[in-house]
Amino acid sequence: xxxxxxxxxxxxxxxxxxxxxxxxxxxxxxxxxxxxxxxxxxxxxxxxxxxxxxxxxxxxxxxxxxxxxxxxxxxxxxxxxxxxxxxxxxxxxxxxxxxxxxxxxxxxxxxxxxxxxxxxxxxxxxxxxxxxxxxxxxxxxxxxxxxxxxxxxxxxxxxxxxxxxxxxxxxxxxxxxxxxxxxxxxxxxxxxxxxxxxxxxxxxxxxxxxxxxxxxxxxxxxxxxxxxxxxxxxxxxxxxxxxxxxxxxxxxxxxxxxxxxxxxxxxxxxxxxxxxxxxxxxxxxxxxxxxxxxxxxxxxxxxxxxxxxxxxxxxxxxxxxxxxxxxxxxxxxxxxxxxxxxxxxxxxxxxxxxxxxxx
Amino acid sequence: xxxxxxxxxxxxxxxxxxxxxxxxxxxxxxxxxxxxxxxxxxxxxxxxxxxxxxxxxxxxxxxxxxxxxxxxxxxxxxxxxxxxxxxxxxxxxxxxxxxxxxxxxxxxxxxxxxxxxxxxxxxxxxxxxxxxxxxxxxxxxxxxxxxxxxxxxxxxxxxxxxxxxxxxxxxxxxxxxxxxxxxxxxxxxxxxxxxxxxxxxxxxxxxxxxxxxxxxxxxxxxxxxxxxxxxxxxxxxxxxxxxxxxxxxxxxxxxxxxxxxxxxxxxxxxxxxxxxxxxxxxxxxxxxxxxxxxxxxxxxxxxxxxxxxxxxxxxxxxxxxxxxxxxxxxxxxxxxxxxxxxxxxxxxxxxxxxxxxxx
DNA sequence: ATGAAAGCGCTAACAA
DNA sequence: TTGTTAGCGCTTTCAT
Numbered sequence: 001x002x003x004x005x006x007x008x009x010x011x012x013x014x015x016x017x018x019x020x021x022x023x024x025x026x027x028x029x030x031x032x033x034x035x036x037x038x039x040x041x042x043x044x045x046x047x048x049x050x051x052x053x054x055x056x057x058x059x060x061x062x063x064x065x066x067x068x069x070x071x072x073x074x075x076x077x078x079x080x081x082x083x084x085x086x087x088x089x090x091x092x093x094x095x096x097x098x099x100x101x102x103x104x105x106x107x108x109x110x111x112x113x114x115x116x117x118x119x120x121x122x123x124x125x126x127x128x129x130x131x132x133x134x135x136x137x138x139x140x141x142x143x144x145x146x147x148x149x150x151x152x153x154x155x156x157x158x159x160x161x162x163x164x165x166x167x168x169x170x171x172x173x174x175x176x177x178x179x180x181x182x183x184x185x186x187x188x189x190x191x192x193x194x195x196x197x198x199x200x201x202x203x204x205x206x207x208x209x210x211x212x213x214x215x216x217x218x219x220x221x222x223x224x225x226x227x228x229x230x231x232x233x234x235x236x237x238x239x240x241x242x243x244x245x246x247x248x249x250x251x252x253x254x255x256x257x258x259x260x261x262x263x264x265x266x267x268x269x270x271x272x273x274x275x276x277x278x279x280x281x282x283x284x285x286x287x288x289x290x291x292x293x294x295x296x297x298x299x300x301x302x303x304x305x306x307x308x309x310x311x312x313x314x315x316x317x318x319x320x321x322x323x324x325x326x327x328x329x330x331x332x333x334x335x336x337x338x339x340x341x342x343x344x345x346x347x348x349x350x351x352x353x354x355x356x357x358x359x
Numbered sequence: 360x361x362x363x364x365x366x367x368x369x370x371x372x373x374x375x376x377x378x379x380x381x382x383x384x385x386x387x388x389x390x391x392x393x394x395x396x397x398x399x400x401x402x403x404x405x406x407x408x409x410x411x412x413x414x415x416x417x418x419x420x421x422x423x424x425x426x427x428x429x430x431x432x433x434x435x436x437x438x439x440x441x442x443x444x445x446x447x448x449x450x451x452x453x454x455x456x457x458x459x460x461x462x463x464x465x466x467x468x469x470x471x472x473x474x475x476x477x478x479x480x481x482x483x484x485x486x487x488x489x490x491x492x493x494x495x496x497x498x499x500x501x502x503x504x505x506x507x508x509x510x511x512x513x514x515x516x517x518x519x520x521x522x523x524x525x526x527x528x529x530x531x532x533x534x535x536x537x538x539x540x541x542x543x544x545x546x547x548x549x550x551x552x553x554x555x556x557x558x559x560x561x562x563x564x565x566x567x568x569x570x571x572x573x574x575x576x577x578x579x580x581x582x583x584x585x586x587x588x589x590x591x592x593x594x595x596x597x598x599x600x601x602x603x604x605x606x607x608x609x610x611x612x613x614x615x616x617x618x619x620x621x622x623x624x625x626x627x628x629x630x631x632x633x634x635x636x637x638x639x640x641x642x643x644x645x646x647x648x649x650x651x652x653x654x655x656x657x658x659x660x661x662x663x664x665x666x667x668x669x670x671x672x673x674x675x676x677x678x679x680x681x682x683x684x685x686x687x688x689x690x691x692x693x694x695x696x697x698x699x700x701x702x703x704x705x706x707x708x709x710x711x712x713x714x715x716x717x718x
Numbered sequence: 719a720t721g722a723a724a725g726c727g728c729t730a731a732c733a734a
Numbered sequence: 735t736t737g738t739t740a741g742c743g744c745t746t747t748c749a750t
Contacts, residue, residue, distance in 0.1 A: 063742045083441075104446060284643060368742085368743085370744085382743085
């Protein structure tokens, strides 16, 4: 290495010198934090322009100890739901002149721990935690360092941590109502990863919704998936091999897409022989064939609620976090239809219902 | 606001004090930047543990002027290709103890300008620029501030900026070869957004590939899309309404998915009546029905090349950037098959049979 | 092997 | 209205 002098850096002081004022004045011009004679301000602005000066928030961050950055920890960016949410969160953040620090865990605990550490290191002033499942000890450091947290679908708040919970039951109820209307009685469910708490929530919500609507819950029609295409495919294959419902509701759209793939593979046509309902309403669900009937979750609203919960926590670090609920709405497309007429039985199916698809 | 004293901050100095050493020693223990008596080191480590101290790279960033952060500017996170690429880039970056700063432009110039500004502001030490199209003036500030740049598919390098270019022509040639082998002669193309340079590249690559394989290029079989589902759908509808090829190659998978949707809508079955080939090989292309034959692009390799080009530029700021090419490979799935036998069809099919859509 | 101290760029007291 | 200055947390000479 040639021991050259470090390159001249462009700072407020250089601007100040050039403009014949003090750096404080430059700062005031830039931030409007105190009155400056318009003439001087003009001049300073011209110099800034001329020099292409861009102030560094890093020094400010150092001064104030927090970074105007919000962390987001997601399990899996390959599920379009997360990018779609990320877009919205980023939009809101950038609007507010803050940044997003993204970390992906691939649902692995060591990755989560590492992600948390990155958040600490970068001094984020809040973390949105979507890692589906984790040992509470993993996020302990966040509490220790008093970083506001908002989890998603943990359904549990504490001091320093809020939660944003999607209304699964409401969503599933709408779906079930829709299916019942179409004539379905045997409604199956393909859930998330077995063993995950969040999968339990969804399954339980499904069960409650079923009961609420007056249908019976039959565990034979239930399978676990993995929130991805493969899991939906496998689960549906398993379902086809044994007890066959006439409609299946899934834990998310990817699962539904996988289920539909399995149906295609097995020559079962959708929706005429089997109806499928997704969850999330990712953009692609309108692009595939048949277009997916699914339960819509507003990513924008979620992002908004996350930020709200975070702000609340920041302002009330010693109070319980906010528990916010996100509503859902059923989007009826082409993957649901009346069940195949039980020709051999006392069929309840009505031929009229093709048209009833519209909201 | 109660005018309380700012909360005590946990710094190297606090650790040092607690350990009865100087902050320099703590720094040396943490970074191994200079020898420290093992005994002292042990002790300091214990204190760090005890206090849950996490060093702040912010101060270091301030000291050295660069942030160990790499910017990524993408046009549209809703296209799964970008998240899939992002995952890989982030992986590589984090491995190297660097961070990713993400910005989305939604293909709008003002957003690009703002994104660039964010990059400057955050003192990133490199930018991966995937914004499909832009006025060169928009990225001028990056050059002024000597930030290494790597563009994707700009096919142009300069001092301070490398480029990573996907081998469209190679990819299209493989696809065309495959289709020709199946018996196709009339091969259409649905490109990107009209007017974009990158769309021109793709179209030209397609034309060259066609010629190289000995087929004739017929502009009647060519349409523009928008790199999204909607554009593919519209373009295919337009194609169906006029001159109909027996196979269509697209600018990306989303376009292909849209095209297939249009085919479904119009009762043209895929692949028996029309073959469709995508580009990118996003994960979902294997999940839809029919599974998409597509041209695979390795996102990992792209990410790798981007970082390589960036490093090269950083080390040779006054030389021309690297121009790296990314290979492609054809993934044959179920959306391509021999063309319908010419005997019965000398022109267009009848858009009657609604039922023919299913498997 | 260790400590003292300067300085990275910025902002907010405080002084003038 | 403007300037001076201290200090945010860290690393790195330079002393010791």
